[in-house]
Amino acid sequence: MTQSMDQEMDAPQKNGNGKARPYFELLAVEPGKTAATGVVGRARAGVLHTAHGPLPTPIYAPVGTQATVKALTPRQLREVGAHLVLANTYHLYLRPGDARIAALGGLHRFMAWDGPMLTDSGGFQVFSLAGGERGKSLRTIDDDGVTFRSHIDGSTHRFTPERVVEIQENLGADIAMVLDECAPPDDYEYNVKALGRTHAWAERCKAAHSREDQVLFGIVQGGVFPDLRARSASFLFDLDFPGYAIGGLSVGESKAQMLSTLDVTTPLLPEDRPRYLMGVGTPVDLVEGVARGIDIFDCVLPTRVARNGAALTRVERLNMRNARFADDPAPIDEACGCYACQHFSRAYIRHLIVAKEILAATLLSIHNLYTMLTLIREIREAILAGQFWEYRAAFWEARK
Amino acid sequence: MTQSMDQEMDAPQKNGNGKARPYFELLAVEPGKTAATGVVGRARAGVLHTAHGPLPTPIYAPVGTQATVKALTPRQLREVGAHLVLANTYHLYLRPGDARIAALGGLHRFMAWDGPMLTDSGGFQVFSLAGGERGKSLRTIDDDGVTFRSHIDGSTHRFTPERVVEIQENLGADIAMVLDECAPPDDYEYNVKALGRTHAWAERCKAAHSREDQVLFGIVQGGVFPDLRARSASFLFDLDFPGYAIGGLSVGESKAQMLSTLDVTTPLLPEDRPRYLMGVGTPVDLVEGVARGIDIFDCVLPTRVARNGAALTRVERLNMRNARFADDPAPIDEACGCYACQHFSRAYIRHLIVAKEILAATLLSIHNLYTMLTLIREIREAILAGQFWEYRAAFWEARK
Numbered sequence: 001m002t003q004s005m006d007q008e009m010d011a012p013q014k015n016g017n018g019k020a021r022p023y024f025e026l027l028a029v030e031p032g033k034t035a036a037t038g039v040v041g042r043a044r045a046g047v048l049h050t051a052h053g054p055l056p057t058p059i060y061a062p063v064g065t066q067a068t069v070k071a072l073t074p075r076q077l078r079e080v081g082a083h084l085v086l087a088n089t090y091h092l093y094l095r096p097g098d099a100r101i102a103a104l105g106g107l108h109r110f111m112a113w114d115g116p117m118l119t120d121s122g123g124f125q126v127f128s129l130a131g132g133e134r135g136k137s138l139r140t141i142d143d144d145g146v147t148f149r150s151h152i153d154g155s156t157h158r159f160t161p162e163r164v165v166e167i168q169e170n171l172g173a174d175i176a177m178v179l180d181e182c183a184p185p186d187d188y189e190y191n192v193k194a195l196g197r198t199h200a201w202a203e204r205c206k207a208a209h210s211r212e213d214q215v216l217f218g219i220v221q222g223g224v225f226p227d228l229r230a231r232s233a234s235f236l237f238d239l240d241f242p243g244y245a246i247g248g249l250s251v252g253e254s255k256a257q258m259l260s261t262l263d264v265t266t267p268l269l270p271e272d273r274p275r276y277l278m279g280v281g282t283p284v285d286l287v288e289g290v291a292r293g294i295d296i297f298d299c300v301l302p303t304r305v306a307r308n309g310a311a312l313t314r315v316e317r318l319n320m321r322n323a324r325f326a327d328d329p330a331p332i333d334e335a336c337g338c339y340a341c342q343h344f345s346r347a348y349i350r351h352l353i354v355a356k357e358i359l360a361a362t363l364l365s366i367h368n369l370y371t372m373l374t375l376i377r378e379i380r381e382a383i384l385a386g387q388f389w390e391y392r393a394a395f396w397e398a399r400k
Numbered sequence: 401m402t403q404s405m406d407q408e409m410d411a412p413q414k415n416g417n418g419k420a421r422p423y424f425e426l427l428a429v430e431p432g433k434t435a436a437t438g439v440v441g442r443a444r445a446g447v448l449h450t451a452h453g454p455l456p457t458p459i460y461a462p463v464g465t466q467a468t469v470k471a472l473t474p475r476q477l478r479e480v481g482a483h484l485v486l487a488n489t490y491h492l493y494l495r496p497g498d499a500r501i502a503a504l505g506g507l508h509r510f511m512a513w514d515g516p517m518l519t520d521s522g523g524f525q526v527f528s529l530a531g532g533e534r535g536k537s538l539r540t541i542d543d544d545g546v547t548f549r550s551h552i553d554g555s556t557h558r559f560t561p562e563r564v565v566e567i568q569e570n571l572g573a574d575i576a577m578v579l580d581e582c583a584p585p586d587d588y589e590y591n592v593k594a595l596g597r598t599h600a601w602a603e604r605c606k607a608a609h610s611r612e613d614q615v616l617f618g619i620v621q622g623g624v625f626p627d628l629r630a631r632s633a634s635f636l637f638d639l640d641f642p643g644y645a646i647g648g649l650s651v652g653e654s655k656a657q658m659l660s661t662l663d664v665t666t667p668l669l670p671e672d673r674p675r676y677l678m679g680v681g682t683p684v685d686l687v688e689g690v691a692r693g694i695d696i697f698d699c700v701l702p703t704r705v706a707r708n709g710a711a712l713t714r715v716e717r718l719n720m721r722n723a724r725f726a727d728d729p730a731p732i733d734e735a736c737g738c739y740a741c742q743h744f745s746r747a748y749i750r751h752l753i754v755a756k757e758i759l760a761a762t763l764l765s766i767h768n769l770y771t772m773l774t775l776i777r778e779i780r781e782a783i784l785a786g787q788f789w790e791y792r793a794a795f796w797e798a799r800k
Binding site: 066068070072074075091095096100103104110112327329339347348351352354357358359361362363 | 495
């Protein structure tokens with residue numbers, strides 16, 4: 001079922017700094033919608049060429065909110081198979097500051113990650129600041145931007161589309177995001193209003209963006225409403241972004257709503273541009289997101305649950321604090337090749353958690369990221385081999 | 401000034417398990433007490449052969465209290481140059497339990513450290529439990545042993561010399577320690593009384609010890625009193641231990657008192673046995689301890705201060721949280737070859753500390769241990785080259 005893409009690829013263009021302008025190369029597509037798959041989707045494998053090397057897609061990005069993927073060194077990140085790291089603009093703007101990072105040589109150098117990086121726009125964090133002390137909202141939105149108070153010291157700040165682009169150019173990630181408004185997924189009126197701002201801000205971000213070694217992605221919004229998602233995809237398609245994110249999902253809607261939203265959204269996006277499903281997900285999300293044409297994922301899940309003592313496998317989430325592991329000499333996952341599973345027992349991991357040792361977070365983060373990154377690598381290999389739908393069927397079979 | 405030791409060395413003996421019985425090989429000694437050095441001491445370089453490989457001496461052991469050197473993987477420990485790791489019997493006895501660790505294959509396997517290890521007797525921690533809730537003591541001592549309450553759950557436990565040897569044989573470190581009583585360093589009467597117990601317990605520990613792939617060290621006590629130290633060293637000399645620790649120092653006495661205590665103690669210990677200065681020290685302690693004939697050191701300092709945001713160099717301790725580092729692109733120490741200094745700026749380390757990121761503890765632990773372990777390696781190389789006293793002079797010159 002593999003279908004080699006025969007389309008014309010842009011040759012890498014050099015910008016003023018001698019760096020290649022990022023561009024996307026699609027290597028294989030497996031169409032869905034057969035009796036066997038039942039999915040209206042296309043699983044894709046490609047390469048996003050960046051100033052910091054080629055990024056194989058589909059890909060899963062560990063999250064380094066404050067310029068560090070929590071509890072791991074960049075060397076450990078490499079060892080678990082990471083290619084792309086996401087950092088949060090909101091957090092880095094507040095601390096240590098984007099101008100400071102720029103003066104120190106940019107985000108890559110600051111955190112010693114020399115591979116591809118992605119920054120979000122900060123919008124999601126700002127719009128999450130709804131509840132402040134004594135019920136006072138920590139942010140107010142207008143058509144020009146959003147004013148908010150820092151969660152660190154309560155100081156007042158303002159993000160506009162232009163400012164958010166400037167911050168991300170200061171940070172210097174390979175992939176940047178437009179400012180969008182994140183609305184509650186099931187409030188139609190709110191989503192209509194928010195979509196107007198999101199689209200106007202997308203135009204302003206695109207106009208403001210100037211850094212040629214960085215690509216700026218548009219973000220499709222519209223909650224769980226197919227007509228709004230279609231309107232958003234169509235509007236952004238016309239703006240001709242080099243890549244498209246799908247935002248406003250995995251924020252409280254059901255899994256079925258998320259997948260059906262993807263079903264109606266990705267077919268409306270240009271085939272030759274990378275698609276990024278923001279803030280998602282789990283092993284199931286990866287398999288089903290790829291089945292619907294997603295190329296890029298990110299999620300804090302593997303590292304966040306690690307710090308709470310949970311280990312991910314493809315089929316389950318294990319609470320490693322559980323007393324049943326106290327004498328268990330087996331690794332977390334017999335089938336796993338990660339450093340943690342090659343060297344340590346469940347009994348040891350459980351001991352570290354109970355004893356409140358930092359190494360628990362490190363070893364579980366290594367294991368959880370390795371699990372996710374191995375899954376996405378295998379998914380990519382399956383697509384390149386024309387075996388994705390078989391791979392997906394086997395994935396679901398193993399969970400029964 | 402190098403003096404090759406011409407003494408007869410025991411060939412490695414095999415025990416019932418086919419493992420070599422640990423033995424100490426002295427390679428070079430540099431006598432002191434010249435007009436240039438002024439120190440009554442002998443700097444020694446050797447090898448302690450263990451069932452887990454040769455241990456070059458002098459050596460500095462990072463502390464892995466709860467079967468982990470905090471914030472580091474065993475791989476990172478290797479990378480910073482660690483050869484020997486210390487674990488605490490008191491903590492591991494309470495959690496996860498020595499029998500459990502034995503059932504899981506012993507401490508080396510449990511924590512995935514395949515190099516030489518050392519366990520203390522647990523006595524120091526128990527005797528540190530003086531103050532409990534509402535002034536009730538958490539431990540009571542009698543001539544047969546010590547009864548104490550767990551700092552974790554308040555449960556009651558008892559250590560006797562025989563029990564402490566059994567626990568350490570269960571853990572299976574290459575070097576174990578006798579149970580001793582740690583007295584306040586400047587209370588003569590207390591030290592006289594404690595020394596009686598310490599010596600009786602040393603005899604009982606030696607009689608109880610049976611594991612042939614493990615050496616049991618005696619511990620010299622006696623506070624800051626030369627006559628008591630001499631009495632203790634003489635008594636333990638006669639018991640013919642394969643190695644000797646010097647305990648009860650770095651517990652509140654002055655640096656001058658500590659060094660003068662070493663001056664009177666190490667000359668009374670057998671020349672052909674390794675000497676271990678427990679719980680010490682700083683860069684100065686290493687240089688001056690080696691000058692007085694010490695072979696083994698351990699200290700929590702490098703990793704503990706790391707978690708408080710401090711970086712060690714040979715000449716100073718830097719508070720990396722200080723705002724003056726916020727824009728500093730230089731590494732912690734320009735002269736340092738550690739992973740942290742090769743990849744990260746002071747500005748980044750400071751950011752991680754302020755942002756409460758785990759990676760701060762990891763990178764500073766890497767740096768601090770690398771600093772101490774590089775120092776002790778250079779000291780050893782200087783002794784082997786017959787240059788120790790010159791090295792010591794240069795060390796002090798750099799601190800001026």
